[in-house]
Structure formats: structure tokens, C-alpha cells
Amino acid sequence: MSLCARAQSAPPEFSADIVSHDAAGTPGAVSKLRVANHKARIDPDDPSGGFFITDTEAGTAYFVKPTQRLFMDAGQSSLLSRIFVRVDPHDPCRQWQAAAIASGALSAGNWRCEQVGSAPADGIMEYRLLWPAQPLSRRWIDPHLEFPIKLQSPEGTSLMLENIRVEAQPANLFAIPADYRKLDPRALLERIKHSDVWAAPDR
Amino acid sequence: MRINGRNHLAWSAGAIVSFSLLATTVGFADSKDNDAADAAKTESPIKHVIILIGENRGTDHTFGVYKPRGKHQTISNILSKGIVNEDGSPGANFPLAQQFLVAPQPAYYIGAPKKAKMAYHGNGQMPQPNTNGAPSAQGTASAPFTPAFLAEAQALDPSPDFTTNTDTILTTGFTNLATNSVDSRIPNAGVLPNGPYILQGPNISDDDYTGDTTHRFYQAWQQSDCSMANATKTNPTGCLNDLFPFVMATYDLGDNTVPAVQKNFSAGNSMGFYDAEQEQASLLKTLADRFALSDNFHQSFQGGTGANHFMFGTGDAAFWSDGNGNAITPPANEIANPNPVSGTTNKYIADNNFSNCSDFAQAGVAPIVSYLEALPYRPEPNCATAHYYMLDNTNPGFYPNGFRAPSPGAQNMIPASPVRTIGDALNDKKISWAYFGGSYNDAVALSNDAVTAGTAATQNSSTALGLAALADPAHSLGVAYCQICNPFQYATSIMGDPAQRTAHIKDTVDLLADIQAGTLPSVSIGKPDGLLDGHPQSSKIDLFEAYVQQVLDALEAHPKLKAETVVFVTWDEAGGYWDSGFIQPIDFFGDGPRIPLLTLSEYSTGGAVNHTYADHVSLLKFIERNWKLKPLTDRSRDNLPNPKMRDDQPYVPRNMPALSDLFDMFDFDHQVKQPFLE
Numbered sequence: 001m002s003l004c005a006r007a008q009s010a011p012p013e014f015s016a017d018i019v020s021h022d023a024a025g026t027p028g029a030v031s032k033l034r035v036a037n038h039k040a041r042i043d044p045d046d047p048s049g050g051f052f053i054t055d056t057e058a059g060t061a062y063f064v065k066p067t068q069r070l071f072m073d074a075g076q077s078s079l080l081s082r083i084f085v086r087v088d089p090h091d092p093c094r095q096w097q098a099a100a101i102a103s104g105a106l107s108a109g110n111w112r113c114e115q116v117g118s119a120p121a122d123g124i125m126e127y128r129l130l131w132p133a134q135p136l137s138r139r140w141i142d143p144h145l146e147f148p149i150k151l152q153s154p155e156g157t158s159l160m161l162e163n164i165r166v167e168a169q170p171a172n173l174f175a176i177p178a179d180y181r182k183l184d185p186r187a188l189l190e191r192i193k194h195s196d197v198w199a200a201p202d203r
Numbered sequence: 204m205r206i207n208g209r210n211h212l213a214w215s216a217g218a219i220v221s222f223s224l225l226a227t228t229v230g231f232a233d234s235k236d237n238d239a240a241d242a243a244k245t246e247s248p249i250k251h252v253i254i255l256i257g258e259n260r261g262t263d264h265t266f267g268v269y270k271p272r273g274k275h276q277t278i279s280n281i282l283s284k285g286i287v288n289e290d291g292s293p294g295a296n297f298p299l300a301q302q303f304l305v306a307p308q309p310a311y312y313i314g315a316p317k318k319a320k321m322a323y324h325g326n327g328q329m330p331q332p333n334t335n336g337a338p339s340a341q342g343t344a345s346a347p348f349t350p351a352f353l354a355e356a357q358a359l360d361p362s363p364d365f366t367t368n369t370d371t372i373l374t375t376g377f378t379n380l381a382t383n384s385v386d387s388r389i390p391n392a393g394v395l396p397n398g399p400y401i402l403q404g405p406n407i408s409d410d411d412y413t414g415d416t417t418h419r420f421y422q423a424w425q426q427s428d429c430s431m432a433n434a435t436k437t438n439p440t441g442c443l444n445d446l447f448p449f450v451m452a453t454y455d456l457g458d459n460t461v462p463a464v465q466k467n468f469s470a471g472n473s474m475g476f477y478d479a480e481q482e483q484a485s486l487l488k489t490l491a492d493r494f495a496l497s498d499n500f501h502q503s504f505q506g507g508t509g510a511n512h513f514m515f516g517t518g519d520a521a522f523w524s525d526g527n528g529n530a531i532t533p534p535a536n537e538i539a540n541p542n543p544v545s546g547t548t549n550k551y552i553a554d555n556n557f558s559n560c561s562d563f564a565q566a567g568v569a570p571i572v573s574y575l576e577a578l579p580y581r582p583e584p585n586c587a588t589a590h591y592y593m594l595d596n597t598n599p600g601f602y603p604n605g606f607r608a609p610s611p612g613a614q615n616m617i618p619a620s621p622v623r624t625i626g627d628a629l630n631d632k633k634i635s636w637a638y639f640g641g642s643y644n645d646a647v648a649l650s651n652d653a654v655t656a657g658t659a660a661t662q663n664s665s666t667a668l669g670l671a672a673l674a675d676p677a678h679s680l681g682v683a684y685c686q687i688c689n690p691f692q693y694a695t696s697i698m699g700d701p702a703q704r705t706a707h708i709k710d711t712v713d714l715l716a717d718i719q720a721g722t723l724p725s726v727s728i729g730k731p732d733g734l735l736d737g738h739p740q741s742s743k744i745d746l747f748e749a750y751v752q753q754v755l756d757a758l759e760a761h762p763k764l765k766a767e768t769v770v771f772v773t774w775d776e777a778g779g780y781w782d783s784g785f786i787q788p789i790d791f792f793g794d795g796p797r798i799p800l801l802t803l804s805e806y807s808t809g810g811a812v813n814h815t816y817a818d819h820v821s822l823l824k825f826i827e828r829n830w831k832l833k834p835l836t837d838r839s840r841d842n843l844p845n846p847k848m849r850d851d852q853p854y855v856p857r858n859m860p861a862l863s864d865l866f867d868m869f870d871f872d873h874q875v876k877q878p879f880l881e
Binding site (some may be wrong): 046050052063068072073074075076077078104183185186188189191192194195196197198199200201 | 665682738775
């Protein structure tokens, strides 16, 4: 199947493991990824529990805590939810920048993102990113999946998709139950300021 | 055989012999399961201690109207004293609880001159209950949540914060009143007479958020109104507890201007109480009916949360240091001066958190030390030279993830503490232990965020975690983790050592998991987060009950573990609530008013009420006796002897200062298997 043929059809649904590696390549934490259409779900390796749902079509990124029947804007809670989303393989920078700005991690300007080389033999496309006041980082995209498959930090640590399985994903994995409520951390903070938990001088 | 306190054993030779044989030849290390904690030899059949600590409820506030169910049991409370009737209405002896106001004085005092005092008279003259900062309406973002938020009764998974125990009551209890206004839900609010009033009526119960009342060190001493001029045979320390609303109404009142400026709205909130005989705090009442309750257990430190938890964990007070164990003077803005602002009735000049109580010249120190010196048993203030002690809530010098604040003075955080903790003592004996703080895992995540963002190095940790929560909503509940409640978070030996921190500082979910897995440590300390801790205004008493029930339910499912476990349920302090009980001053720092202590085990059943004098440090003494540990340091309060109580004065030790090790709340020859709850 040619790359052109792939680009004509909808990108496949799939699941994968997001595996972190240190600079020496030693694997560490494993998060679970599921992707369907314009949505991605990430179940991070985090003792606090919960998962991220991103929707590139709606422009939303939420963190969901089923045990507490809550969801909230993902904000900057995880780099994963800002990077591992469906992208246009020929113009991912625009989406990455928008996601970074929406999360509050980046203000407009001083952002550089560009493809390295062109038309590689294996089809994997490499991009390099220069963030304000940070060294270069690199990302790789699989144009067939229309999805990033690797991130490498300036320090050499990386996040990689492994055990990729192209298969249909249950739609309910990407839905937030209707009775879940959205939590606003600001309101939570105001309540906590009335307790003895809050010991800042402004109490 | 009922195992009495050490002093009782001294005159009971038979008890000594029989108990020693039991402990040394048979011991209590013969359990046949795989529980590692069973390997440690103990002086009793108790192999596991779980201490659950709620927030801000006093004994009369919670059990003021309670009638013991145990045979021939008595209790000291406002019902037994005739201050109120069983329905909570004023009783024949209501004037015993009357409160006073005091004419302006030139300096801070703790025993108000009699000539300067005048009782509030006439309905409504005493400061009235106030909503203060209690939530006005249901919200969708923070408790109390709307019913839709928790419409499904069953959570998808067990969770310490939102379970079937709590999901309903997290949706209820808002005031529907303006903040800082008279709390008209309380019957007759606005015209209440001078004395305690019941928090019960058509519009208010234990399921409602109520206004908080300030509970700080110098305010609490002043409210207690202690003077040897007041001493009597039944109250030999002369603490009258009769300035509660007055201090709340005046310590922050700028009445030297017209109009006066009132920044604090505690007003008369300190006088509210629940009626356990009318289904208020019903879970606590049921536990008291079925197990053992102390009516002479006290907060160990006058004032608030941080210092009381620290005393619980160390038997001592924290002091300002260079971070390497050497006492130094804190920044000027940390030093308290409770003397009145000129022209005001009682507005404190500087309501700050630290005092050098070894120095008589320091504001606020002399009245307390002079009083201690006047007591017949002359307790030592226990104030080391040039040490500035933490009297009020100050965040630890460590973040929850172990990050050490580089400029604690500038960040309003106390430098890392060298004070030895019960954790250190248990480590020395290789006895397992853990502190389980609600939402701790989220707090660690927020701390990591704050370190990355750089705010951990410059901001107070509450502020930095709050900022992190806004950027990292997924872990925002970490702001509800109580840093000042964890005495080990202050300690260099624990928080400064990643291995120690990882091994011993955990989340509530880990407590439940350990019970389930049979890996419960020998000593466990459980502290709910700020939503469930029962603190007025930000939580409710029934939310803390739900937290307790969750732990008890977990234990109930493991009968073998339950059989060798005692669960102590207590509070950090009375939260500024008035109490009618006797107070034994031990040193400069406390004791303070009574708080309930419930002792739940198969060896403490039957609804007994124990009168032996005790405070938070008694919990340390229990651990130390059971696992054969020595007192933590040569100055820690666990060095105090067990009280020698007397029949004619059952609440006053003959050998003050003295603290129970709580062993006399058990009968280790009488094991009764019964459910925690009916």
C-alpha cells in the first residue's frame, strides 16, 4: 500500500503502549494508549488514577477520575495528552502549538517546529521543535497512523509507542459518563482555604 | 485481668507478676498467620494500632449530650452537669457555662482580673453563631457538590474520598445564607442566651456546614482563663473556660476606630454542640456505646492543627532552626505579640506563630509561665533557651515529595526539624509503621510540578501547590492533603531521606490496600484529606464519620487482623469549641480542652467511659509500652508518669503532671468479638 493510498482512507484505530526510556534506553513507566478517529485515550502509569481523553476535532483535553466521578481540563497535567493526539502528518506543528497554548504551557511566539528531511524510505517523518529557552527536542510521526510514535527530549530520554495493534476500539472508552461533573480547581482551592490544611500566610 | 496504668501496677503486685509472665514467657508474638507485624513482641495482644485523626471537635461539642451505655458508667459532660437537658435546652445549671467579657487590659493575660470581668446578660448579648466562611450554596466544582455530581450511588471503584459512604453527604449541608452573617439556621440565633447552644433544628444538623471558630495558641490560653485565683478542690488548676466568645470577638477587632473593623467572624461559634442522644454524630455514638470512650482525653497543645499533630508525633514542640538542628531566631514577621493594640479591647499586635518562651520579656510569655509557676505542682515550661517554638500552623520545610524549601524563612515555612519522632523510634526497633495522608499521592504530583515550575523554591508550599493545581487539574485534589497534619513531614530524618519517605509516607488508598492485603504495619496513622476531615466550614462531622467507617469496614472484612488491632479515633484539637472539662497544664504549650478518644478493639468493649487523664502523647505512650520503646527524648512528654487517679476527684491526677498510657482502657483477659457497628 502506498503512502498516497493510505492518505486517502481514514486513519486506523489502534492501541499501543507508551513506554518511557531513560537516556541509556532503559524502559520505565508504561501508559496505555487507545486511538479512534479524532479521539485518543491515555491511561497513564500514575498512582492517582484516572485517564486522559483528547478530541482534536472538538479541541478538548480532559482528565477523568472514574473513582471520583469527576473530569477536568487536562491543563498541563501531562505531556502525554498534548503530544499523543491525531495529527496531520504533513502539518503537525500547528496542532502541537495549539495544544501547548491551550494548556497554558506555551504562549504564542518563539516557537519553532519543522520537518527534518523529506520522504524518508520507511515513511516515518521526523520533526524538530525548539521551545522558548529550551534545547531542541524531536518527534517522529507515523503517517499511516497519523500519530506520533516517538518523542525524544534534549536530554535523550524518550517516549515511544510499542506493541502497536491496529484494531477497532470500543466507543465507550472515549466517552465521559453524563453524570460526571467537571471540577474547577479554583473552587476547590477556595474551599480548602477555609480548612486547616491551608497554612499559607494569606489564610 | 484488666491491665492498669503503670502506677496502678506499682501497688498491684499480683497484676505485675501475672502480666509479666504473660508478656515474657507467652508473649503476644505467636500468631500463626503471615502478618509480619506479628513478629514484633508486644506487651498486649494488640499487634496493630491504627490512629485515625479528625479535625476540630471537642468532647462536650460531640458527646456533651451522651449517656453511657456501659453498666455503672458515668461521664462528665454538660448533660451530667445539668448545664443542658437531654433535648439540648438550657438546664438547671446553665449558668455554670456562662461566658464573660473583659474590660480592656494593658497587656496580654490568661487569667482575667475578676474585677474586669462581666457576664453577658440578656438574650443575644453573647456573640451569636455566625456562618463565617461556610459554603452558601451547592457547587459543581467543590464540596458540597450538586446531587447530579454523585447521582449514582455506587462509585465505579472504591475510593477514599468518594464512596457510597460519602457520595450522598458530599452533596448536602450548604448554609443558603450569606457568609459572615448570623447563622439563622440555628434555633433562636440572634437571641441565644449566654451559654452553649444546640446545633440542631429544622434547618441544621450534623450534616450541615457551619462557621469555623479561630483556634490559635494565645487565643486558646486566653479563652481558658486560667488563674490560681480561680482554683477549687474540683478544679485545682483554676481554668474557667469562660472567655470563649469574648476572645473570638475581640482578638482581631479594631475598635480603636469608628466604625470598628472586625476581620474575624468566629463570633459565638465556639458554644455550639451536638446532641448524640438525638442521632447527631450517630456513628460516633454507636462506637462509644459498643466500645470505650475517654472523657478525660485532651488536645496536647493549646491552639491549632499543626502544633497538636507535631506534639502527637514527637511529644514535643517544633522550633525554628538553621535546618541543621541549631535553634536560631526566625524572621521578625514570624514572632508573635498578643499584647493589645493601643486603644482596642483586645486586638493582638502581631498574631504570628512563634515565641521564645524561655524569655519572660517576650510578649505573651510571662502570663503563661507565671501561671505555671503558681500551680502547686510547678510544671516546667519546657522552653529551651533561645528556642522559638512553633505555636500555630506553619507549613513544614519539606514539600510532600521531599523537596526541601531553600529559603524557609522567606517562604513562611519552618526549617527542617531535628526533633525525634515516634517514627524514628519505631525504625530503631525495626517495627513497621506508616502515615497515611488523604490525597498524598496527588500532593506529591503537585509538588513535582511546583519544583519544575520553580515555585517550590520561592513560595509557601500551600501557595505553590495551589498554583500547581491550577495548571495540573488531574492532581488538584492534592491541595486537600494536609501537610501540617503530618508530623513526619517536618522531620529531616524522614522527609530528608527518600527511602524513609517512600517507605512510610503514604496515601489513604494504601491504608485500605494494606488492610486488604494483610500487610498493615504495626503502627498506622490515618489522616483524611481536607474534604473528609470533619473540620467545620470546609467539612462536616458526618464526612469524618464516613472516613472512619470506611476503615472499619475494611477491617471488618478481615476478622483475624481485626482481632489483634486497636483503632483509636480522635481529633487534633477541639477546634476552638468550648468545653466544660478539667484541664491539666503540663508545660507552656498545653494541655488544652478535651477531645473525644474512642478505643475500638475486642478488648475494649461494653460502652465503658474512661476517666484517666490523657492527651495525644498518651497515644505515643501506648505505642511505646506495647512495643517496649523508651521515651523519645529526655524532654518529650512521654516521660511523664501514668496518673494516679482518685475516687473523689476522678478527673484530676494526684501526681500532676501525668499522662495515661491508655492501657487501662483495655481488659486483655476479656475478648469480645462483635461488629464495629450494628
